[in-house]
Amino acid sequence: MKFDVTTSESGETLWVVADRIRFLGGIAGSGLELIEVEIPPGSGTPPHAHASPEMFYVTEGEVTVRRFAADGPPDVTVAGPRTAIHIGSMTPHNYSNDSGRTARMLVLLESSMIAFFRDIGTSEPQSQPDFARIGSAMQRHGIETLTIAA
Numbered sequence: 001m002k003f004d005v006t007t008s009e010s011g012e013t014l015w016v017v018a019d020r021i022r023f024l025g026g027i028a029g030s031g032l033e034l035i036e037v038e039i040p041p042g043s044g045t046p047p048h049a050h051a052s053p054e055m056f057y058v059t060e061g062e063v064t065v066r067r068f069a070a071d072g073p074p075d076v077t078v079a080g081p082r083t084a085i086h087i088g089s090m091t092p093h094n095y096s097n098d099s100g101r102t103a104r105m106l107v108l109l110e111s112s113m114i115a116f117f118r119d120i121g122t123s124e125p126q127s128q129p130d131f132a133r134i135g136s137a138m139q140r141h142g143i144e145t146l147t148i149a150a
Contacts, residue, residue, distance in 0.1 A: 011036075014121025017129045018043040021117055024106075033114045039063065039103045044096025047146040048138075052110035056085045056095070061103030068092035068148060079105075092146050116141040 004025055011022040019039050026033035039061075047068055056065065058079045065085050066074040069092075078098075079085055087093050097103045119137045138145060 014117065015123070015125045016117055016121055017126050017134075020125070021121060023114070023117075026111065026114075031111050032108060033111055035107050035109070035114070035117070037105050037107055039095070039097040039105070041097055041100050041102065045094045047092055047094045047148050048143055049090050049092045049146060050113065050141070050143040051089050052113045053089045053091075054087045054113070055108040056087070057106040057108075058083045058085075059104045059106060061097065061101055062099045063095050063103050063105055064098045065095045066093060068094075068146060074148075112141065116143065 006024050008022075011024060013020060013022045015021070019037055022036040022038075024034040024036060036059075044064075047066070056063065056079070058081055060081060063079050065077045065079060065087075067077075067087070068074045077085060116137060119141065120134050135145070
């Protein structure tokens with residue numbers, strides 16, 4: 001029996017707006033999969049929540065992760081290399097790269113989120129998000145976009 005091996009040359013890659021996602025595989029029967037996310041400066045996600053818990057592990061650069069509460073300011077963590085952040089199911093959050101250089105993180109998540117990324121991913125980075133297409137996919141995959149008061 002051979003090992004399943006994914007290298008930087010062999011892993012499937014898709015772009016979710018400006019972020020490059022490389023699919024690294026999963027553990028059979030667990031429903032868990034691992035991806036690598038490359039986040040250019042200024043990129044990130046809007047505030048959102050979903051059923052799948054996640055774990056971020058920053059391997060390069062800095063990633064700012066926010067957890068939003070019903071009232072009050074967000075809990076903000078600036079995570080550097082070798083930092084793991086656990087995000088629970090339906091926890092309102094987002095991430096961004098507020099630094100001036102590319103950041104990378106490994107993300108462990110459920111297969112349902114992998115299906116979402118495959119649904120919205122493109123073969124090239126997008127300079128302008130297709131909000132209608134992404135919003136429709138978010139509805140199909142049970143991802144809530146949050147409106148955060150300033």
